[in-house]
Amino acid sequence: xxxxxxxxxxxxxxxxxxxxxxxxxxxxxxxxxxxxxxxxxxxxxxxxxxxxxxxxxxxxxxxxxxxxxxxxxxxxxxxxxxxxxxxxxxxxxxxxxxxxxxxxxxxxxxxxxxxxxxxxxxxxxxxxxxxxxxxxxxxxxxxxxxxxxxxxxxxxxxxxxxxxxxxxxxxxxxxxxxxxxxxxxxxxxxxxxxxxxxxxxxxxxxxxxxxxxxxxxxxxxxxxxxxxxxxxxxxxxxxxxxxxxxxxxxxxxxxxxxxxxxxxxxxxxxxxxxxxxxxxxxxxxxxxxxxxxxxxxxxxxxxxxxxxxxxxxxxxxxxxxxxxxxxxxxxxxxxxxxxxxxxxxxxxxxxxxxxxxxxxxxxxxxxxxxxxxxxxxxxxxxxxxxxxxxxxxxxxxxxxxxxxxxxxxxxxxxxxxxxxxxxxxxxxxxxxxxxxxxxxxxxxxxxxxxxxxxxxxxxxxxxxxx
Ligand SMILES: [Zn+2]
Numbered sequence: 001x002x003x004x005x006x007x008x009x010x011x012x013x014x015x016x017x018x019x020x021x022x023x024x025x026x027x028x029x030x031x032x033x034x035x036x037x038x039x040x041x042x043x044x045x046x047x048x049x050x051x052x053x054x055x056x057x058x059x060x061x062x063x064x065x066x067x068x069x070x071x072x073x074x075x076x077x078x079x080x081x082x083x084x085x086x087x088x089x090x091x092x093x094x095x096x097x098x099x100x101x102x103x104x105x106x107x108x109x110x111x112x113x114x115x116x117x118x119x120x121x122x123x124x125x126x127x128x129x130x131x132x133x134x135x136x137x138x139x140x141x142x143x144x145x146x147x148x149x150x151x152x153x154x155x156x157x158x159x160x161x162x163x164x165x166x167x168x169x170x171x172x173x174x175x176x177x178x179x180x181x182x183x184x185x186x187x188x189x190x191x192x193x194x195x196x197x198x199x200x201x202x203x204x205x206x207x208x209x210x211x212x213x214x215x216x217x218x219x220x221x222x223x224x225x226x227x228x229x230x231x232x233x234x235x236x237x238x239x240x241x242x243x244x245x246x247x248x249x250x251x252x253x254x255x256x257x258x259x260x261x262x263x264x265x266x267x268x269x270x271x272x273x274x275x276x277x278x279x280x281x282x283x284x285x286x287x288x289x290x291x292x293x294x295x296x297x298x299x300x301x302x303x304x305x306x307x308x309x310x311x312x313x314x315x316x317x318x319x320x321x322x323x324x325x326x327x328x329x330x331x332x333x334x335x336x337x338x339x340x341x342x343x344x345x346x347x348x349x350x351x352x353x354x355x356x357x358x359x360x361x362x363x364x365x366x367x368x369x370x371x372x373x374x375x376x377x378x379x380x381x382x383x384x385x386x387x388x389x390x391x392x393x394x395x396x397x398x399x400x401x402x403x404x405x406x407x408x409x410x411x412x413x414x415x416x417x418x419x420x421x422x423x424x425x426x427x428x429x430x431x432x433x434x435x436x437x438x439x440x441x442x443x444x445x446x447x448x449x450x451x452x453x454x455x456x457x458x459x460x461x462x463x464x465x466x
Contacts, residue, residue, distance in 0.1 A: 019465035020393075020458065023151050027454055030143070034453055035126070035446065037063065038139045039119035041102075042128035048103035050079070051173070053165035056102040056135075057083040060142055060163050067149055074182050075165075080173040083163040084185050087148050089155030089464065094189035096383075096464050097160045097418070098144060098456060100137030101167035101174065101194070101409065104130035111440040124445050131444040133437030134194045136425055138163050139449075140456045147457060154466040162186055167409050171370070175409040179416060188418055190383040192459060195408045195422020198395060198451065205395035207273060210387050211422025213262050213376030214404035214411060215307075215338040218345060219366035220352065222246045222333040226360070231325035237360070239331035240320045246361040247315040247333035253355055255310045257295050258340060259286065262376045262401050263308050269400045285309070307405045311339045311348060338405055341373050371407045374414035383419060386462035390455060423459070425452045 044055045054075065061071045064085050075081040083102075089095070107116040107129050114120040116129045128135075141161045148159060166174030178186055195211035224246070226237035259267075264286060271282035281297065284290040285305075298306035306312075313335055320331035339345060345365070353363050378384060379401050388399045402422075410420035425448035 019153075019461045023153055023461055023465065025147060025151075025454070025457065027450055030453075031446070031450060034139065034143055034450060035121070037142060038126065038135065038449060039121075041135045041138055042119040042126070042130055043117055045117045045129075046103050047106040047129070048166065048168045048170060049106075051103045051165060051170065052079050053102040054079050054081040056138070057081045057163055057165075060102075060138065063142060064145060064161075067146055069145055069149055072185065074178060074185070076173045076177045076181075080165045082165050082174060082178055082182075083161075084182075085145055085161045086185075087145065087155060087159045089157040089159070090466065091157075093157035093464075095158035095160050095187070096460065097162055097186055097188035097191040097413075098141045098460065099162040099164060099191060099193045099409070100139075100141050101134045101165070102138060102163050103165055103168050103170075103174075104133065104135070105168050105438050108440065113441055116442075121446070124447065125443040126446060126449065127441055127443045129442055131442050132425065133442070134167065136444055136449055136452055137194050137456075140453045143453050144457050144460055148460070153461070155464050156466045157189070157464045159460060159464050160186060160188060164409060171409065171412065175412045176370075179412050183416070187416075190381075190463065191410065191413050191418050191420040192456060193408060193410050193413075193420060193422055194424060195404050195406075195410060196402065197424040198391075198397075198426040198448075198455075200426050200428060205397040205426070207270070207397050208387075208391040208395060208399045209402045209424075210384070210399050211404045211408075211410070212379060212384075212401040213260075213341050213374075213414070214371075214407055214422075215312075216341060216343070216373045216411070217371055217407045218337045218339050220250075220335040220337060220349070221362075221364040221366060222250070222335065222356070223330065223362045223364060224332075224358075224360050225330050226327075228329040229327040231323075231327060233327075235327060238327050239360075240328065242358055242360045243318070243320065243331040243333050246356045246358055247318065247335070249356055250313050250333075250335055250352065251315040253313055253352075254295075254299075255313060257291060257309045259309065260340065260342065260376070260403070262379075262403050265379065266308070266400050266402055269398060273398060304405070307338065308403055311337065311343050312405070313337050313352070339373070341376065341403075343373075371411040372415040374411060376401075376403070377410075377414060377419040377421060381419060383421060383459075383463055386459050387421060387423065390458040390462060394451070394455060394458065423452075423455060425449065 224239035224242035317334035321328040
């Protein structure tokens, strides 16, 4: 017997064979099935509004039930059902929740080069609304459930699969409804959801970004009112002038730079795997004495990093007037504000008012979807270590804990004490997490899709298999 063979026998005798080896999967063979199931989901137009997510959950439900997996659906509105399926473990550990949302954002059809609900496969890519956000996670969750069942995997913890509705701006029918009315059905120690990505540069994986926290979406309306009048007569009370000046001040405000535990570890680890010039920058941002220059550099060249370091304020809409020669009686600007998880918003808005410094402009905070703030998920538990191990084995790459600038349903789960981690498909460096999401010609590569399913499978096996 070879030395390697001896080791294998010894490992088997000592029960040392990992779950990974006991449950091997032939991914090449599964490719047609993954693609077929994915296409079926993509071809359903679940644009939100109105959503019609029930049409998606019906397809998922049929697939699960066909293989003997029981399914429950919960719906605040019958056309917007959420689906929950559970595979039971021996109860020695608390459940893990794997999830994906079934709704997608709408499309501007004439901006697409292909049918946005055609699941067109071309040059190794699959084009469709939802290909990246988030039917990839839905099909990954579905496949993992089917595989666990087919391979009779013995589990230490329940594996719960949630396909949730309404993530794109109507969480009252989705995660809020589930958390509020069906919490026992989805309660878990860990959750895996959208929000991260596998960052590829120059043909190899550079690092794996796992979202452990996210910014809190808020907003503000800047409103000015005054007497309307003729466009030929300048007026100091012109609301257009007041709102434009206020929006300009807010939009050029360099809000204070502040690191938290997640972003600190992120930049430390990023420095460790970056070329010298970049590494020096990522180290300098951690040093208050040297961070200002780098911060300015980020604003110009690395906006994703700039926003990670602060509560961001971005004017996105201006509304005023209806005729070229009329001073309108009202003008309004909208600020998209993405707060750091621990931001004191009362203080922040007071600061914003001080900055605008114009009693004619009213600053009205907007709740904006109501994502709750919560502490970051931990980076020292079994789940995070499992994600690190899987990243090492699959991609030979380290994990960087990230803070997502966007918002996901993880926010609601973290607020309930669930350790929630955002993972995602392979993406090019410049795209970043959720890079291709919401864009025209949204797509995912066949390889990225397969690796996403494989990543979720490995992570679940790692923390849940007996
Ligand atoms: Zn999404």
